[in-house]
Amino acid sequence: xxxxxxxxxxxEQAPVVAPPQKPVWGAPRLPFDPLGVVGLLAxxxxxxxxxxxxxxxxLSLPPPGAVAEAIASNFFASPxxxxxxxxxxxxxxxxxxxxxxxxxxxxIACALxxxxxxxxxxxxxxxxxxxxxxxxxxxxxxxxxxxxxxVWFGVSRSAQVALLILYDVTIVYLFAxxxxxxxDSTYIAAGRTLGAGPVRLIFDVYLKGALPEVFGGIRIxxxxxxxxxxxxxxLGAPKGIGRVIQGMAADMDTQMIFAAVAALSIVAFVxxxxxDAAFGFLTRWRRPPRAFGx
Amino acid sequence: MAEVQLRNVRQVFRRSGGALVxxxxxxxxxxxxxxxxxxxxxxxxxxxxxxxxxxxxIPATSGQMSVDDAAIVGPSPExxxxxxxxxxxxxxxxxDNVSYGLKCRGVDKAKRLEIARSYLRRVGLxxxxxxxxxxxxxxxxxxVAVATVFANSPRVxxxxxxxxxxxxxxxxxxxxxLLDLWGQHRQTVLFVTHDVxxxxxxxxxxxxxxxxxxxxxxxxGLARPRTVESLAMPEAIAHKEVLxxxxxxxxxVQQQAASP
Numbered sequence: 001x002x003x004x005x006x007x008x009x010x011x012e013q014a015p016v017v018a019p020p021q022k023p024v025w026g027a028p029r030l031p032f033d034p035l036g037v038v039g040l041l042a043x044x045x046x047x048x049x050x051x052x053x054x055x056x057x058x059l060s061l062p063p064p065g066a067v068a069e070a071i072a073s074n075f076f077a078s079p080x081x082x083x084x085x086x087x088x089x090x091x092x093x094x095x096x097x098x099x100x101x102x103x104x105x106x107x108i109a110c111a112l113x114x115x116x117x118x119x120x121x122x123x124x125x126x127x128x129x130x131x132x133x134x135x136x137x138x139x140x141x142x143x144x145x146x147x148x149x150x151v152w153f154g155v156s157r158s159a160q161v162a163l164l165i166l167y168d169v170t171i172v173y174l175f176a177x178x179x180x181x182x183x184d185s186t187y188i189a190a191g192r193t194l195g196a197g198p199v200r201l202i203f204d205v206y207l208k209g210a211l212p213e214v215f216g217g218i219r220i221x222x223x224x225x226x227x228x229x230x231x232x233x234x235l236g237a238p239k240g241i242g243r244v245i246q247g248m249a250a251d252m253d254t255q256m257i258f259a260a261v262a263a264l265s266i267v268a269f270v271x272x273x274x275x276d277a278a279f280g281f282l283t284r285w286r287r288p289p290r291a292f293g294x
Numbered sequence: 295m296a297e298v299q300l301r302n303v304r305q306v307f308r309r310s311g312g313a314l315v316x317x318x319x320x321x322x323x324x325x326x327x328x329x330x331x332x333x334x335x336x337x338x339x340x341x342x343x344x345x346x347x348x349x350x351x352i353p354a355t356s357g358q359m360s361v362d363d364a365a366i367v368g369p370s371p372e373x374x375x376x377x378x379x380x381x382x383x384x385x386x387x388x389x390d391n392v393s394y395g396l397k398c399r400g401v402d403k404a405k406r407l408e409i410a411r412s413y414l415r416r417v418g419l420x421x422x423x424x425x426x427x428x429x430x431x432x433x434x435x436x437x438v439a440v441a442t443v444f445a446n447s448p449r450v451x452x453x454x455x456x457x458x459x460x461x462x463x464x465x466x467x468x469x470x471x472l473l474d475l476w477g478q479h480r481q482t483v484l485f486v487t488h489d490v491x492x493x494x495x496x497x498x499x500x501x502x503x504x505x506x507x508x509x510x511x512x513x514x515g516l517a518r519p520r521t522v523e524s525l526a527m528p529e530a531i532a533h534k535e536v537l538x539x540x541x542x543x544x545x546x547v548q549q550q551a552a553s554p
Contacts, residue, residue: 189351190381194395194446195371204394208385285385289429 062255070259080256084247086239091263097157097240098233099267102225105161109168109221114214116169117176118206130173138170142228146235155236163232168221175217179210212286215279222275226268296361296372296449296482298325298348303357305343305506317343319506321357328480332493335503336541341486342378344503345454348484349375361450371395374448376456382427382438389414389423391438395446413441417471433464437471444475451476453485457492469495473519490537494530495520502540510540 044064050056051063058066071091074081078090087093116134120127146163153159183206191205233242241264248256305318317340325331333341346352347359350369359366361373369375374395382391393401393410401409414423417437427435436456443451457465473496476483487493493500494514502510512533516524524530538546 184379186377186379186381187383189349189369189375190377190383191394192351192369193349193371193373193375194442195369195398196394197398200398205383208383211385283385285387285426285428287428289426 059252059254062258066255067258067262070255071263074256074259075263081244081247084244086244086247091241091244091260094239094241094244094260095263095267097237098226098229098242098264101157101160101164101240102222102229105164106168106218106222106225108161109165109172110218112165113169113172113217114176114207117173117178117214118180118202118210120173120177121180127177134170134173137166138174142167142231146232149232150236155238157237159235160229160232160237160240164225164229167228168225171221171224172214172217175220176210176214179213180206182213183209212283215283219272219275219279222271223268226264230264297327298450298482298484299323299358299360299363300348301358303344303347303359304355305340305347305352306355316506318347318354321506321508323501323508325482325484327482330476330483330485330496330498331501332485332487332497332499333501333503334487334490334493334537334541337488339503340506341503342454345375345452345484345486348450349373349452351375371399371446372448373450373452374443374446375452375454376436376439376443378455378458380432380435380439382435382442384427386427387423388419388425388427388430388438391427392441392445395442399446410441410445413445414438416444416475417441433460433468436460436464436468440468440472440475447479449481451481451483451485453483455487456485458488465492472496488541490534490541491525493537494525494534500533500537502537504540510536512536 047061048064051058051061062070074090076090076092077088078086081090081094082088089096116126116130120130142163145166146159149159149163153162187205187209188201191201196204229240230242230245233240234246237243241260244260245257248254248260300321300323303318303321304316307315307317309315319340321344333344335341343352347354348366350366350373366373382388383394386394389407389410392413393406396406396409411420411423414420417440419434419437419441422430422434427438430438439456457468460468469492485493485496494516497514500510500512500514501508502512514530514533516527516530525534538544
């Protein structure tokens, strides 16, 4: 009997202490969901079929190949986009502008939201003051707030970043507050009796214990931030992927609109996968133990 | 040396309905250094509140509490607490949990890991130091919690029904682990339980609480190490009868007494 054939042999062949083998419970962990890939491929196939068989005119729905071509030829430099006063750097420099805004706003919002969320869980007075502010900030339509930011900050990065912070901070605040409120008080009491001071309690107990829930909030904020960034650029920004879409829409250049939207989607997807992987690593203590079997 | 003194300690809570509840009423108690004291009593008698007061987790409404004449004004690593509920941080590996108290006190890394490793070995967990708590069983987590508190070398050990949720065998094993560790330094122990046999097996002295007051205070003179047989000695049975009566199980005792 060959050693390699042992897996098929059944229980009686199993050694007393099994060496690590393939986990049998649950599928192997992939960095992405295979069903999601199937869904994406199906969508691409539908898109290709609709344009290839001329079910929809290329003006309404440019074929995938043409969109890919438009991304490639305008990515690092684009005289075409430069005509629209969108800089010499092509799609890449406009994407970079939007990415920087989203990332900077998210970092600032995390700092503010986590601190305020924890404080609100700990101090009733602070919660009474902060909750109405945060909850109303979250309900004001962006369409209403955006023009104000334009008036206050002018045509600059600040207007978009401020708008994004307002959106992100509401979500992160609520998740941080809930996480800190739900944290088992036994952990806090244990930390205190072991000699942890306030700073250690915040970093070693509250923050680590709340991290899984806070991360959930950060991912939701990030997912919504891309569309919001593009939208807020429409109201006045020197450049950015939203401005590209706006410029192209004015000239009915659907091919370039699709190129810009596709590029933004890819960026958002890559960020989400990277953030998910990083958060998964930071909260790896929550993963269930792996079961091994023969 | 660590003598715990409570003088006229009261603890009043306000329930959410507004009613005032006196969980601990006028308790005065001296626990001598190196003494192993068990507190038993029916559910809601104030025994856990008493322990939290000594731990410094809640302030007393009135009265004085001190360890060696130093007033208790809050939690301190010199009064280690093993909780009823699971208190092992799930986000730290076993060894980081055990060394956490030392980290808080600024012990350097090599030293604190060495201490933590030796305590993990002593509770029988030498092979799981890098495991995450999620990968350990309930009994193993209790061992980690016990090692964590001992590694911090407290002078007073407070235990709040630490083994209440464990099965019989695991519980007996952990009693042994606890007594072995305690035997080395003989910290002053205040151990809350609702289990009369557990108290008889562990304590030098058993205090009975009812309605927030101390209603009995008995020295248990049984020789150590105690075994299941020690609990069958006449002296032990006499103690047990009284303790069970305090817990409202008088009928059970009368039946036993009637039979020769």
